[in-house]
Amino acid sequence: MREEESNWFEDLPSPEELMPLSQTLISPHLAIAFDITNSSHHQFPLQPPSAAEDEPARTLKRPRLVWTPQLHKRFVDAVAHLGIKNAVPKTIMQLMSVDGLTRENVASHLQKYRLYLKRMQGLAGGSAADSATDHLFASSPVPPHFLHPAARPASDHYLPFVPGLQQHRNHLHHQQHMAVPAHFGSPRNAHFELPILSRMGASVPGYVEDVESGGRKVLTLFPAGDD
DNA sequence: TGATAAATAT
DNA sequence: CATATTTATC
Numbered sequence: 001m002r003e004e005e006s007n008w009f010e011d012l013p014s015p016e017e018l019m020p021l022s023q024t025l026i027s028p029h030l031a032i033a034f035d036i037t038n039s040s041h042h043q044f045p046l047q048p049p050s051a052a053e054d055e056p057a058r059t060l061k062r063p064r065l066v067w068t069p070q071l072h073k074r075f076v077d078a079v080a081h082l083g084i085k086n087a088v089p090k091t092i093m094q095l096m097s098v099d100g101l102t103r104e105n106v107a108s109h110l111q112k113y114r115l116y117l118k119r120m121q122g123l124a125g126g127s128a129a130d131s132a133t134d135h136l137f138a139s140s141p142v143p144p145h146f147l148h149p150a151a152r153p154a155s156d157h158y159l160p161f162v163p164g165l166q167q168h169r170n171h172l173h174h175q176q177h178m179a180v181p182a183h184f185g186s187p188r189n190a191h192f193e194l195p196i197l198s199r200m201g202a203s204v205p206g207y208v209e210d211v212e213s214g215g216r217k218v219l220t221l222f223p224a225g226d227d
Numbered sequence: 228t229g230a231t232a233a234a235t236a237t
Numbered sequence: 238c239a240t241a242t243t244t245a246t247c
Contacts, residue, residue, distance in 0.1 A: 108233055
């Protein structure tokens with residue numbers, strides 16, 4: 001009964017501000033389990049033949065975002081270069097320039113990341129054993145400035161880090177189609193459309209793949225380049 | 228069923 | 238924007 005979910009795209013940065021990377025949408029399991037990307041087939045979401053209705057991106061609820069280690073790496077990198085002061089969700093999101101990534105996503109992740117840093121401070125020098133919870137965060141090295149209360153002055157920038165500066169030749173290995181999961185073929189699962197790709201203005205070769213995992217739709221952003 | 232991650236609400 | 242709470246996923 002909520003019709004107010006049609007505001008996710010309003011946070012989308014302008015194409016000019018955006019430095020779209022090559023992101024691939026794949027199933028979380030495969031993304032995390034393997035370090036490979038695998039685009040299945042069409043770059044376009046499955047669309048019902050002769051279906052008059054489209055443009056569902058406006059009213060559909062966005063699938064859960066899965067933070068891959070690579071994506072988190074990019075997040076940390078952005079925060080590091082921005083500095084703690086400027087490391088606000090909006091700025092981080094803009095610097096990351098990951099298509100499909102919303103400010104809410106970054107804000108939520110930032111919250112967890114801060115708690116992670118705080119928790120890590122408490123156990124500094126002692127046992128830094130990750131309790132299987134910080135796996136994601138542990139995957140990426142934490143800049144020293146993060147743990148320091150007043151380590152660096154306000155006018156400090158790690159690096160310029162201009163969006164588009166790290167333009168690597170993101171080679172999307174969309175060669176092989178992903179292996180079909182054992183439990184593929186969910187009985188009753190609606191299909192969701194990928195929103196942003198369409199409006200990116202042909203800037204990003206991102207691939208869209210809607211995957212139902214055992215009955216739930218999950219969206220995974222999979223950065224292929226950088227570092 | 229519980230724990231964790233992400234989303235959503237305040 | 239930060240924090241708290243709720244929801245979904247593992």
